[in-house]
Amino acid sequence: MDHPLDRLTRPLQERRDARLWRHHRTVVSRQGPLTQLADGAAPVLAFCSNDYLGLTQHPALIEAQSKALGRWGVGSGASHVVCGHTQAHEELQDLLAVQQAGRIPEAQALGFATGYLANMAIFSTLAAAGGRSLQVFSDRLNHASLVHGAQAATRHHFRFAHGDLIALRGMLERAATEDPKALRAIVVDAVFSMDGDESSLPGLLALAVEFNALLVVDDAHGYGVVGPAGRGSLWSQWDEAPSGAERIIFMGTLGKAAGMAGAFVVAHDQWMDAMRQWAPEAIYTTASPPAQAEALCAAVALMHGVEGEALRQQLRHHIGALRAMLPKLGAAAAPGSAGLMPSRTAIQPWWVGGVAEALALAERLEAQGIWVPAIRPPTVPAGTARLRVSLSAAHTEHDLQRLGHALLESAS
Ligand SMILES: Cc1ncc(COP(=O)(O)O)c(C=O)c1O
Numbered sequence: 001m002d003h004p005l006d007r008l009t010r011p012l013q014e015r016r017d018a019r020l021w022r023h024h025r026t027v028v029s030r031q032g033p034l035t036q037l038a039d040g041a042a043p044v045l046a047f048c049s050n051d052y053l054g055l056t057q058h059p060a061l062i063e064a065q066s067k068a069l070g071r072w073g074v075g076s077g078a079s080h081v082v083c084g085h086t087q088a089h090e091e092l093q094d095l096l097a098v099q100q101a102g103r104i105p106e107a108q109a110l111g112f113a114t115g116y117l118a119n120m121a122i123f124s125t126l127a128a129a130g131g132r133s134l135q136v137f138s139d140r141l142n143h144a145s146l147v148h149g150a151q152a153a154t155r156h157h158f159r160f161a162h163g164d165l166i167a168l169r170g171m172l173e174r175a176a177t178e179d180p181k182a183l184r185a186i187v188v189d190a191v192f193s194m195d196g197d198e199s200s201l202p203g204l205l206a207l208a209v210e211f212n213a214l215l216v217v218d219d220a221h222g223y224g225v226v227g228p229a230g231r232g233s234l235w236s237q238w239d240e241a242p243s244g245a246e247r248i249i250f251m252g253t254l255g256k257a258a259g260m261a262g263a264f265v266v267a268h269d270q271w272m273d274a275m276r277q278w279a280p281e282a283i284y285t286t287a288s289p290p291a292q293a294e295a296l297c298a299a300v301a302l303m304h305g306v307e308g309e310a311l312r313q314q315l316r317h318h319i320g321a322l323r324a325m326l327p328k329l330g331a332a333a334a335p336g337s338a339g340l341m342p343s344r345t346a347i348q349p350w351w352v353g354g355v356a357e358a359l360a361l362a363e364r365l366e367a368q369g370i371w372v373p374a375i376r377p378p379t380v381p382a383g384t385a386r387l388r389v390s391l392s393a394a395h396t397e398h399d400l401q402r403l404g405h406a407l408l409e410s411a412s
Pocket of ligand 1: 113114115116117119143145189193218220221253254255262263
Protein backbone atom coordinates (compact mmCIF):
# COMPACT_ATOMS: atom_id res chain seq x y z
CA MET A 1 0.00 0.00 0.00
CA ASP A 2 1.23 3.53 -0.82
CA HIS A 3 2.53 5.66 2.01
CA PRO A 4 0.10 8.61 2.45
CA LEU A 5 2.93 11.07 1.76
CA ASP A 6 3.49 9.48 -1.66
CA ARG A 7 0.04 10.72 -2.64
CA LEU A 8 1.46 14.23 -2.61
CA THR A 9 4.36 13.60 -4.97
CA ARG A 10 2.53 13.88 -8.28
CA PRO A 11 0.37 16.96 -7.51
CA LEU A 12 3.41 18.75 -6.10
CA GLN A 13 5.45 17.92 -9.22
CA GLU A 14 2.59 19.13 -11.43
CA ARG A 15 2.58 22.42 -9.59
CA ARG A 16 6.32 22.80 -10.12
CA ASP A 17 6.03 21.88 -13.81
CA ALA A 18 3.29 24.49 -14.33
CA ARG A 19 5.63 27.10 -12.79
CA LEU A 20 3.08 27.79 -10.07
CA TRP A 21 5.34 26.80 -7.16
CA ARG A 22 5.14 29.20 -4.22
CA HIS A 23 8.12 29.80 -2.01
CA HIS A 24 9.07 32.19 0.77
CA ARG A 25 11.75 34.77 0.06
CA THR A 26 13.53 35.56 3.31
CA VAL A 27 13.87 39.25 4.12
CA VAL A 28 16.73 40.22 6.43
CA SER A 29 16.02 43.97 6.68
CA ARG A 30 13.12 45.96 8.13
CA GLN A 31 10.06 46.36 5.92
CA GLY A 32 10.41 49.40 3.68
CA PRO A 33 11.06 50.36 0.09
CA LEU A 34 14.69 49.23 0.32
CA THR A 35 14.61 45.56 1.17
CA GLN A 36 17.49 43.18 1.67
CA LEU A 37 16.75 39.59 0.71
CA ALA A 38 18.74 36.77 2.33
CA ASP A 39 19.72 35.51 -1.13
CA GLY A 40 20.37 38.97 -2.64
CA ALA A 41 23.70 40.68 -3.19
CA ALA A 42 22.31 44.19 -2.65
CA PRO A 43 19.04 45.71 -1.35
CA VAL A 44 16.18 45.77 -3.85
CA LEU A 45 13.61 48.50 -4.33
CA ALA A 46 10.37 46.76 -3.32
CA PHE A 47 6.86 47.40 -4.60
CA CYS A 48 5.33 44.40 -2.83
CA SER A 49 3.98 45.27 0.58
CA ASN A 50 0.61 46.46 1.85
CA ASP A 51 2.33 48.97 4.13
CA TYR A 52 0.52 51.71 2.21
CA LEU A 53 1.29 54.55 4.62
CA GLY A 54 4.74 53.35 5.69
CA LEU A 55 3.58 52.86 9.29
CA THR A 56 5.42 49.55 9.88
CA GLN A 57 8.50 51.60 10.79
CA HIS A 58 6.91 54.68 12.36
CA PRO A 59 8.97 55.72 15.42
CA ALA A 60 5.90 56.75 17.46
CA LEU A 61 4.34 53.31 16.95
CA ILE A 62 7.56 51.47 17.79
CA GLU A 63 7.69 53.51 20.97
CA ALA A 64 4.00 52.92 21.75
CA GLN A 65 4.44 49.17 21.41
CA SER A 66 7.66 49.13 23.49
CA LYS A 67 5.90 51.05 26.27
CA ALA A 68 2.85 48.80 26.07
CA LEU A 69 5.07 45.72 26.35
CA GLY A 70 6.39 47.14 29.61
CA ARG A 71 2.85 47.57 30.87
CA TRP A 72 1.21 44.35 29.66
CA GLY A 73 4.02 41.86 29.00
CA VAL A 74 4.17 39.80 25.83
CA GLY A 75 1.00 37.72 25.76
CA SER A 76 -2.72 37.72 26.51
CA GLY A 77 -2.74 34.28 28.16
CA ALA A 78 -6.19 33.15 27.07
CA SER A 79 -9.09 33.66 24.72
CA HIS A 80 -11.30 36.76 24.85
CA VAL A 81 -14.10 34.82 26.55
CA VAL A 82 -11.85 33.59 29.37
CA CYS A 83 -9.36 36.15 30.75
CA GLY A 84 -7.50 37.35 27.62
CA HIS A 85 -9.72 40.36 26.88
CA THR A 86 -7.96 43.40 28.33
CA GLN A 87 -8.79 47.06 28.60
CA ALA A 88 -6.45 47.60 25.61
CA HIS A 89 -8.57 45.29 23.44
CA GLU A 90 -11.74 47.00 24.65
CA GLU A 91 -10.41 50.49 23.89
CA LEU A 92 -9.32 49.44 20.43
CA GLN A 93 -12.75 48.00 19.68
CA ASP A 94 -14.47 51.14 20.97
CA LEU A 95 -12.26 53.32 18.81
CA LEU A 96 -12.99 51.27 15.70
CA ALA A 97 -16.74 51.18 16.36
CA VAL A 98 -16.92 54.94 16.91
CA GLN A 99 -15.06 55.54 13.65
CA GLN A 100 -17.60 53.63 11.59
CA ALA A 101 -20.61 54.81 13.62
CA GLY A 102 -21.37 57.55 11.06
CA ARG A 103 -22.05 54.87 8.47
CA ILE A 104 -23.33 51.86 10.43
CA PRO A 105 -26.17 52.33 12.94
CA GLU A 106 -25.68 50.95 16.47
CA ALA A 107 -22.14 50.00 15.48
CA GLN A 108 -20.03 47.70 17.60
CA ALA A 109 -16.61 46.19 16.85
CA LEU A 110 -14.88 42.89 17.49
CA GLY A 111 -11.14 42.39 17.07
CA PHE A 112 -9.36 39.39 15.50
CA ALA A 113 -5.75 38.31 15.13
CA THR A 114 -5.93 38.40 11.31
CA GLY A 115 -8.28 39.37 8.51
CA TYR A 116 -8.45 35.76 7.36
CA LEU A 117 -9.81 34.77 10.76
CA ALA A 118 -12.25 37.69 10.81
CA ASN A 119 -13.67 36.63 7.44
CA MET A 120 -13.99 33.02 8.55
CA ALA A 121 -15.83 34.25 11.66
CA ILE A 122 -18.28 36.19 9.48
CA PHE A 123 -19.08 33.04 7.51
CA SER A 124 -19.37 30.89 10.64
CA THR A 125 -21.94 33.35 11.95
CA LEU A 126 -23.80 33.38 8.64
CA ALA A 127 -23.85 29.57 8.65
CA ALA A 128 -25.08 29.45 12.23
CA ALA A 129 -27.84 31.96 11.48
CA GLY A 130 -28.80 30.70 8.04
CA GLY A 131 -28.45 26.97 8.45
CA ARG A 132 -28.39 24.66 5.43
CA SER A 133 -30.35 27.06 3.23
CA LEU A 134 -27.88 29.99 3.56
CA GLN A 135 -27.30 31.66 0.17
CA VAL A 136 -24.04 33.52 -0.50
CA PHE A 137 -23.43 35.70 -3.57
CA SER A 138 -19.75 36.51 -4.17
CA ASP A 139 -17.90 38.65 -6.68
CA ARG A 140 -15.77 36.25 -8.71
CA LEU A 141 -12.57 38.13 -7.85
CA ASN A 142 -13.12 38.16 -4.08
CA HIS A 143 -10.15 37.42 -1.83
CA ALA A 144 -9.36 33.76 -1.13
CA SER A 145 -10.47 34.06 2.50
CA LEU A 146 -13.97 35.06 1.36
CA VAL A 147 -14.09 32.27 -1.20
CA HIS A 148 -12.97 29.64 1.32
CA GLY A 149 -15.32 31.01 3.98
CA ALA A 150 -18.30 30.89 1.61
CA GLN A 151 -17.45 27.37 0.44
CA ALA A 152 -17.22 26.16 4.02
CA ALA A 153 -20.48 27.88 5.02
CA THR A 154 -22.91 26.69 2.36
CA ARG A 155 -23.59 24.62 -0.74
CA HIS A 156 -25.59 27.55 -2.12
CA HIS A 157 -22.65 29.69 -3.17
CA PHE A 158 -23.20 31.80 -6.29
CA ARG A 159 -20.26 33.65 -7.88
CA PHE A 160 -21.15 36.57 -10.14
CA ALA A 161 -18.88 38.04 -12.84
CA HIS A 162 -16.61 40.73 -11.46
CA GLY A 163 -18.56 43.92 -10.70
CA ASP A 164 -21.54 42.74 -12.76
CA LEU A 165 -24.61 43.88 -10.83
CA ILE A 166 -26.94 42.75 -13.62
CA ALA A 167 -25.63 39.20 -13.31
CA LEU A 168 -25.93 39.45 -9.53
CA ARG A 169 -29.54 40.61 -9.80
CA GLY A 170 -30.35 37.59 -12.00
CA MET A 171 -28.82 35.22 -9.45
CA LEU A 172 -30.65 36.90 -6.56
CA GLU A 173 -33.96 36.71 -8.43
CA ARG A 174 -33.57 33.00 -9.15
CA ALA A 175 -32.35 32.12 -5.66
CA ALA A 176 -35.06 34.19 -3.95
CA THR A 177 -37.74 32.49 -6.05
CA GLU A 178 -36.38 29.03 -5.22
CA ASP A 179 -36.10 29.68 -1.49
CA PRO A 180 -37.71 32.97 -0.42
CA LYS A 181 -37.04 32.34 3.27
CA ALA A 182 -33.29 31.64 2.97
CA LEU A 183 -30.83 33.96 4.72
CA ARG A 184 -28.94 35.76 1.93
CA ALA A 185 -25.58 37.57 1.98
CA ILE A 186 -23.82 39.47 -0.79
CA VAL A 187 -20.04 39.45 -0.23
CA VAL A 188 -17.40 41.65 -1.86
CA ASP A 189 -13.93 43.08 -1.55
CA ALA A 190 -14.41 46.86 -1.43
CA VAL A 191 -10.96 47.28 -3.05
CA PHE A 192 -9.91 44.14 -4.92
CA SER A 193 -6.64 42.84 -3.58
CA MET A 194 -5.07 41.73 -6.87
CA ASP A 195 -6.77 44.26 -9.14
CA GLY A 196 -6.95 47.50 -7.18
CA ASP A 197 -10.37 48.40 -8.55
CA GLU A 198 -13.42 48.96 -6.35
CA SER A 199 -16.89 47.50 -5.86
CA SER A 200 -19.89 49.76 -6.32
CA LEU A 201 -21.17 49.62 -2.76
CA PRO A 202 -24.31 51.78 -3.29
CA GLY A 203 -25.49 49.48 -6.11
CA LEU A 204 -24.76 46.41 -3.99
CA LEU A 205 -26.58 47.78 -0.94
CA ALA A 206 -29.61 48.65 -3.08
CA LEU A 207 -29.73 45.01 -4.22
CA ALA A 208 -29.24 43.81 -0.63
CA VAL A 209 -32.26 45.89 0.43
CA GLU A 210 -34.37 44.77 -2.53
CA PHE A 211 -33.63 41.08 -1.96
CA ASN A 212 -33.57 41.26 1.83
CA ALA A 213 -29.89 40.30 2.11
CA LEU A 214 -26.91 41.27 4.24
CA LEU A 215 -23.91 42.96 2.60
CA VAL A 216 -20.43 41.85 3.71
CA VAL A 217 -17.75 44.41 2.80
CA ASP A 218 -14.09 43.36 3.07
CA ASP A 219 -12.16 46.65 3.16
CA ALA A 220 -8.69 45.19 3.80
CA HIS A 221 -7.20 47.47 1.13
CA GLY A 222 -9.46 50.51 1.53
CA TYR A 223 -9.41 51.05 5.28
CA GLY A 224 -6.78 53.66 6.13
CA VAL A 225 -6.29 54.53 2.45
CA VAL A 226 -9.57 55.82 1.02
CA GLY A 227 -12.31 58.10 2.31
CA PRO A 228 -12.13 61.14 4.55
CA ALA A 229 -9.56 60.59 7.33
CA GLY A 230 -8.92 57.17 5.74
CA ARG A 231 -12.05 55.73 7.31
CA GLY A 232 -12.42 53.42 4.36
CA SER A 233 -14.79 52.56 1.58
CA LEU A 234 -18.07 53.18 3.43
CA TRP A 235 -16.87 56.79 3.62
CA SER A 236 -15.44 57.14 0.12
CA GLN A 237 -18.62 55.74 -1.46
CA TRP A 238 -21.31 57.46 0.66
CA ASP A 239 -21.52 61.04 1.97
CA GLU A 240 -23.82 59.94 4.77
CA ALA A 241 -25.18 56.76 6.33
CA PRO A 242 -27.13 55.08 3.52
CA SER A 243 -30.58 53.71 4.06
CA GLY A 244 -30.29 49.99 4.85
CA ALA A 245 -26.82 50.40 6.42
CA GLU A 246 -27.79 48.12 9.30
CA ARG A 247 -27.34 45.29 6.77
CA ILE A 248 -23.62 46.06 6.29
CA ILE A 249 -20.99 43.85 7.91
CA PHE A 250 -17.70 45.69 7.57
CA MET A 251 -14.30 44.01 7.87
CA GLY A 252 -11.09 46.05 8.07
CA THR A 253 -7.52 44.86 8.56
CA LEU A 254 -4.79 46.37 10.71
CA GLY A 255 -1.80 44.66 9.07
CA LYS A 256 -1.96 46.75 5.91
CA ALA A 257 -2.37 50.56 6.05
CA ALA A 258 -2.23 50.49 9.87
CA GLY A 259 1.21 48.87 9.58
CA MET A 260 0.81 46.30 12.35
CA ALA A 261 -1.37 43.17 12.50
CA GLY A 262 -4.93 42.17 13.23
CA ALA A 263 -8.40 42.92 11.93
CA PHE A 264 -11.87 43.88 13.05
CA VAL A 265 -15.50 43.53 12.15
CA VAL A 266 -17.89 46.44 12.68
CA ALA A 267 -21.62 45.93 12.30
CA HIS A 268 -24.97 46.50 13.96
CA ASP A 269 -25.13 45.47 17.60
CA GLN A 270 -27.43 42.53 16.85
CA TRP A 271 -24.98 41.01 14.36
CA MET A 272 -22.06 41.53 16.75
CA ASP A 273 -23.93 39.70 19.52
CA ALA A 274 -24.41 36.78 17.14
CA MET A 275 -20.72 36.76 16.22
CA ARG A 276 -19.63 36.75 19.85
CA GLN A 277 -22.02 33.88 20.59
CA TRP A 278 -21.57 31.67 17.56
CA ALA A 279 -18.29 32.26 15.69
CA PRO A 280 -15.72 29.70 16.90
CA GLU A 281 -13.01 32.04 15.54
CA ALA A 282 -14.08 34.61 18.14
CA ILE A 283 -14.27 32.08 20.97
CA TYR A 284 -11.76 29.24 20.73
CA THR A 285 -8.56 31.16 20.07
CA THR A 286 -6.05 33.09 22.17
CA ALA A 287 -6.54 36.87 22.14
CA SER A 288 -3.78 38.86 20.40
CA PRO A 289 -1.17 40.35 22.76
CA PRO A 290 -2.58 43.33 24.69
CA ALA A 291 0.56 45.35 23.92
CA GLN A 292 -0.31 44.99 20.25
CA ALA A 293 -3.87 46.17 20.92
CA GLU A 294 -2.57 49.20 22.82
CA ALA A 295 -0.10 50.09 20.06
CA LEU A 296 -2.88 49.62 17.51
CA CYS A 297 -4.89 52.34 19.27
CA ALA A 298 -1.94 54.65 18.57
CA ALA A 299 -1.68 53.42 14.96
CA VAL A 300 -5.38 53.95 14.31
CA ALA A 301 -5.29 57.46 15.84
CA LEU A 302 -2.22 58.36 13.79
CA MET A 303 -3.67 56.94 10.60
CA HIS A 304 -6.87 58.97 10.96
CA GLY A 305 -5.16 62.19 12.10
CA VAL A 306 -3.26 65.00 10.38
CA GLU A 307 -0.15 62.91 9.80
CA GLY A 308 -2.20 60.10 8.27
CA GLU A 309 -3.79 62.62 5.92
CA ALA A 310 -0.38 63.90 4.82
CA LEU A 311 0.74 60.31 4.14
CA ARG A 312 -2.42 59.61 2.13
CA GLN A 313 -1.77 62.78 0.16
CA GLN A 314 1.73 61.53 -0.62
CA LEU A 315 0.36 58.13 -1.64
CA ARG A 316 -2.26 59.73 -3.92
CA HIS A 317 0.49 61.78 -5.49
CA HIS A 318 2.52 58.61 -6.17
CA ILE A 319 -0.49 56.85 -7.70
CA GLY A 320 -1.08 59.79 -10.07
CA ALA A 321 2.61 60.05 -10.95
CA LEU A 322 2.94 56.34 -11.80
CA ARG A 323 -0.22 56.34 -13.90
CA ALA A 324 0.96 59.43 -15.76
CA MET A 325 4.24 57.69 -16.57
CA LEU A 326 3.01 54.33 -17.84
CA PRO A 327 0.59 53.04 -20.48
CA LYS A 328 -2.85 52.12 -19.17
CA LEU A 329 -5.24 49.38 -20.20
CA GLY A 330 -9.00 49.66 -20.55
CA ALA A 331 -11.39 47.56 -18.46
CA ALA A 332 -10.87 44.44 -20.61
CA ALA A 333 -7.23 43.62 -21.29
CA ALA A 334 -6.66 41.99 -24.69
CA PRO A 335 -4.37 38.95 -24.88
CA GLY A 336 -0.80 40.04 -25.42
CA SER A 337 -1.38 43.56 -24.12
CA ALA A 338 0.59 44.95 -21.22
CA GLY A 339 0.05 48.00 -19.06
CA LEU A 340 -1.44 49.28 -15.85
CA MET A 341 -4.89 47.91 -15.05
CA PRO A 342 -7.68 50.41 -14.18
CA SER A 343 -7.19 51.37 -10.52
CA ARG A 344 -7.31 54.50 -8.37
CA THR A 345 -5.85 52.79 -5.32
CA ALA A 346 -2.39 51.89 -4.02
CA ILE A 347 -2.61 48.55 -5.87
CA GLN A 348 -1.48 49.22 -9.45
CA PRO A 349 -1.19 45.87 -11.22
CA TRP A 350 0.74 45.60 -14.47
CA TRP A 351 -1.14 43.18 -16.68
CA VAL A 352 0.88 40.47 -18.44
CA GLY A 353 -1.42 37.47 -19.09
CA GLY A 354 0.81 34.38 -19.27
CA VAL A 355 2.54 32.81 -16.27
CA ALA A 356 5.93 32.37 -17.97
CA GLU A 357 5.85 35.95 -19.27
CA ALA A 358 4.95 37.36 -15.83
CA LEU A 359 7.78 35.41 -14.17
CA ALA A 360 10.24 36.49 -16.85
CA LEU A 361 9.27 40.15 -16.42
CA ALA A 362 9.62 39.92 -12.63
CA GLU A 363 13.07 38.37 -13.11
CA ARG A 364 14.15 41.12 -15.52
CA LEU A 365 13.07 43.76 -13.01
CA GLU A 366 14.85 42.01 -10.18
CA ALA A 367 18.03 41.94 -12.25
CA GLN A 368 17.71 45.75 -12.22
CA GLY A 369 17.25 45.81 -8.45
CA ILE A 370 13.44 46.14 -8.42
CA TRP A 371 11.17 43.64 -6.66
CA VAL A 372 7.59 43.34 -7.86
CA PRO A 373 5.84 40.00 -7.23
CA ALA A 374 4.39 38.04 -10.16
CA ILE A 375 0.85 36.99 -9.25
CA ARG A 376 -0.23 33.76 -10.89
CA PRO A 377 -3.21 31.39 -10.81
CA PRO A 378 -4.88 30.24 -8.63
CA THR A 379 -4.50 33.60 -6.84
CA VAL A 380 -5.82 35.20 -10.06
CA PRO A 381 -7.84 33.52 -12.86
CA ALA A 382 -5.96 31.54 -15.52
CA GLY A 383 -4.57 33.76 -18.29
CA THR A 384 -4.50 36.88 -16.13
CA ALA A 385 -1.04 36.72 -14.53
CA ARG A 386 0.28 40.12 -13.58
CA LEU A 387 2.84 42.02 -11.61
CA ARG A 388 1.17 43.40 -8.50
CA VAL A 389 2.77 46.80 -8.03
CA SER A 390 1.82 48.22 -4.64
CA LEU A 391 2.73 51.76 -3.70
CA SER A 392 3.46 53.26 -0.30
CA ALA A 393 3.79 56.77 1.04
CA ALA A 394 7.28 55.61 2.08
CA HIS A 395 8.36 55.46 -1.59
CA THR A 396 10.03 58.52 -3.06
CA GLU A 397 9.52 60.23 -6.38
CA HIS A 398 12.86 58.80 -7.45
CA ASP A 399 11.69 55.26 -6.57
CA LEU A 400 8.71 55.72 -8.87
CA GLN A 401 10.90 56.99 -11.70
CA ARG A 402 13.10 53.91 -11.35
CA LEU A 403 10.09 51.59 -11.44
CA GLY A 404 8.53 53.41 -14.39
CA HIS A 405 11.68 53.32 -16.50
CA ALA A 406 12.44 49.71 -15.63
CA LEU A 407 8.91 48.59 -16.49
CA LEU A 408 8.89 50.43 -19.80
CA GLU A 409 12.26 49.02 -20.72
CA SER A 410 11.69 45.46 -19.52
CA ALA A 411 8.13 45.05 -20.76
CA SER A 412 8.83 46.13 -24.34
C1 LIG B 1 -9.12 41.42 0.61
C2 LIG B 1 -8.44 40.73 1.73
N1 LIG B 1 -9.18 40.25 2.74
C3 LIG B 1 -8.62 39.63 3.79
C4 LIG B 1 -7.25 39.46 3.86
C5 LIG B 1 -6.67 38.74 5.04
O1 LIG B 1 -6.14 39.67 5.93
P1 LIG B 1 -4.92 39.26 6.87
O2 LIG B 1 -3.69 39.34 6.03
O3 LIG B 1 -4.96 40.23 7.99
O4 LIG B 1 -5.18 37.85 7.31
C6 LIG B 1 -6.45 39.95 2.85
C7 LIG B 1 -4.98 39.77 2.94
O5 LIG B 1 -4.23 39.73 2.07
C8 LIG B 1 -7.05 40.59 1.75
O6 LIG B 1 -6.31 41.06 0.74
